[in-house]
Amino acid sequence: MSDSVRVRFAPSPTGWLHIGGLRTALYNYLFARQHGGTFVLRIEDTDQSRYVEEAEQDIVESMRWVGLEVDEGPDKGGNVGPYRQSQRTDLYREHVDQLLASGHAYVAFDTAEEIDAMRERLKTPDNPSPKYDAATRMQMMNALTLDADEVQRRLDAGEEYVVRLKVEPGQTVRFDDLIRGPVAFETDTVDDQVLLKSDGFPTYHLANVVDDHAMQITHVIRGEEWLPSTPKHVLLYDAFGWPPPAFAHLPLIMSPTGGKLSKRNADKMRIPVSVKDYIAQGYEPEALVNFLALLGWNPGDERELFTLSELVEAYSIERTAHSGAQFDIDKLQWFNGQYVRELSPTEIAERARPGVEERVGPVDPAHLEAVAALMHERLTFAHNLADAAYFFQDPTTYDEQGLKKRWKDDSAGLMRAYADRLEADDTFTEESTEAVMRQLGEDEGAGFGRIIHPVRLATTGTTAGAGMFETLVLIGREATIRRLRRAADELG
């Protein structure tokens, strides 16, 4: 039991859950589920200055929206809680003391300004950002340079301090990344990372390691931006005498132009970055999950439509890509269309109603459903139904290109004639409306296209849409006749 898989998604509540964060959560979830393991949510709220009140709830809601069910977490409980780091500060303090006692860490009194000054002073073209490390720490104010009495005196006086990891130079830290294979770092390139900040809160590195151990996490699956920090974490596990978990570093999601998918450049390309924006824009959660899963992973065969449970089945962390993937909104929308097509008319109507009613006022549910059924195949988003407002109200404008191409000198006359004949058609079915139109064409010696295209323009204002006669039936006899005559009058 103790060796069963446990993974965690550990976001920082600093804003709306990012699309990249959701993908990290997804991969963790898939890994947990396919190993019959446990998926933990842990809130890493150790940065007081960046804390955003609503963020945690947004994380929970976003994950719920796509169906990533958490086994343990702040709103779920579990027996290794609490699941918010701000509620675990005593634990970190204890562990810091342990490291201090064992000589793996030391107290430092330097202020931010003093550290900046040191970096400024030691800066050379070859070394533009000197580290606080074995090479420089002996020039600073810390327990390694001050004598014990002085350190105690400062502590007693309540002077601010941080606790730093004492990184021994000249060593090589190695670990096997599940995705990338063996990775090695020289400790000479690792600085004496701050573990405990002067406000008493731990840094990410300390809290993360302590919690992953305390929560018995077996696999750390996270974004590639953490790869350079991993040697610090491995060093910490060593210092505590704990076996490190397995690590897997996921490739990053990048902007379509390369580079980071930041809020700013994503907005410019109309790519939502927050999960809440995907919800607001009417994306189907299944489509987002499917798209995200395939952005950096593939099953090895040519399938590409996967439900969440199919992904659990098919996923394998070894098949995860090694390089960053550019976000392709077109492909996401293609997925969305795929899933919208699987929706029932009732479901489409449900999703589209708010947008439709905002545009045309209250609509009859049965009518809306009939429209949904008819337009089904043509939708990328369920709410695209609102674009076909002509099912609910007379068109107010006519497509200009369409008029130019299809509206001829005889159109008005034909529209009036068709309207007149429809008056006499009591059944008004797909069959009858078509038969009437064909008869009209024969009698007037006009080609079918000469009539049907202007009719579409007159009744819908557009040149595109579902079958003409199905559309007419849904629009209704009275409205059809009214629209035909009005168009004839207005367009001449």
Place this chain on the structure above:
RNA sequence: GCCGCGUUCGUCUAGGGGUUUAGGACGCCGCCCUUUCACGGCGGUAACACGGGUUCAAAUCCCGUACGCGGUACCA
């Protein structure tokens, strides 16, 4: 600068020594279906970063270069 990780069609990717005229998907283009537009079907366009090496044989292995990304905080 330094450290790390990468590099196959425009994009997501398959392929990991001979099975490859390098496969699929999105996008784009064309045709079919349809007197509309989609959907669907069929077809087309388009890629192994570069240079060395290893080998009978390299997109595949090794080295270097270039380029990209990440990191280089008392942020995560």
